[in-house]
Amino acid sequence: MRLLISVVAALVLSSASATAQDGSIIGTVSDDTKAVLPGATVTATSLDTGRALSAATNERGEYRIPGVPAGRYKVQAELSGFATVIVPEFEMLVGQNRMLPFTLQVATLQELCSGRFTLGVGMGWHRDEFEFMGVEFEGRGRRADEAIRLMRAVWNGERAFQGEYWSFESATAEPLAAPMPELWVGGSSERAIRRALELGDVWHPSRGSNADHVRRVKEQHPELRVIPRTSPDRVDAMLEAGAEGAVVTFADEAAMREFAAAWQLAV
Numbered sequence: 001m002r003l004l005i006s007v008v009a010a011l012v013l014s015s016a017s018a019t020a021q022d023g024s025i026i027g028t029v030s031d032d033t034k035a036v037l038p039g040a041t042v043t044a045t046s047l048d049t050g051r052a053l054s055a056a057t058n059e060r061g062e063y064r065i066p067g068v069p070a071g072r073y074k075v076q077a078e079l080s081g082f083a084t085v086i087v088p089e090f091e092m093l094v095g096q097n098r099m100l101p102f103t104l105q106v107a108t109l110q111e112l113c114s115g116r117f118t119l120g121v122g123m124g125w126h127r128d129e130f131e132f133m134g135v136e137f138e139g140r141g142r143r144a145d146e147a148i149r150l151m152r153a154v155w156n157g158e159r160a161f162q163g164e165y166w167s168f169e170s171a172t173a174e175p176l177a178a179p180m181p182e183l184w185v186g187g188s189s190e191r192a193i194r195r196a197l198e199l200g201d202v203w204h205p206s207r208g209s210n211a212d213h214v215r216r217v218k219e220q221h222p223e224l225r226v227i228p229r230t231s232p233d234r235v236d237a238m239l240e241a242g243a244e245g246a247v248v249t250f251a252d253e254a255a256m257r258e259f260a261a262a263w264q265l266a267v
Helices: 002-021 107-112 127-133 140-155 190-199 211-220 232-240 253-262
Strands: 023-031 041-046 052-056 062-068 071-078 085-092 097-099 102-104 118-121 182-186 202-204
Touching: 023 041, 023 071, 023 085, 041 062, 052 062, 085 102, 118 140, 140 190, 182 190, 190 202, 211 232
Parallel strands: 023 097, 023 102, 118 182, 182 202
Antiparallel strands: 023 062, 041 052, 041 071, 071 085
């Protein structure tokens, strides 16, 4: 009887010790608008043993994988309709609780719409909007430039990126966008034009640019694709100035149908 009690006690102590040495991986899963994603599956697979541990996100987009022994893991987040995001190597120490948030990226939209997705970017000009969001107004252009470079690095499948504001390493995001989404840079300033030339695919001038401005820019940079936002009565002038197209705003449906009929467009 004493032997049996000793054996049972030893097993209980051994189990408690192993549990105390295990850690957990916790975090949230969201999309690139910061909306949380319930029902996503997060799986940690040991690179040493192949053992997999999984958890699903709750209604707040939160997950917790308990009982994770020390070691190296591949961790991935997946949800139907979104790209699977993989962290190829994630190290856990003894008894450690580590945060690992996931963001399911815009490349998924490019896959779902068969390569027709266009991403528009603008820097913003209203200081109150930045103050409301708690984001510094100054430096917004430099941050945006780096964010564009970071997005292109992810879309290209690069595993590492080093920047002034954001960096990552040993990262994998799938599926890779093919073709890469077109990036339209909005704005009428010289910086916006420079950004479109260096980092974008299309310059999308705002209503602050008239046909003469578009013509001057096209003369200086004939290789730059220009698709302005304009009104129906200015489309002819924009195209004559060298624009490759136009985004047109209408007062109502009747005005849209009248424009489509004049240009022989299907509605």
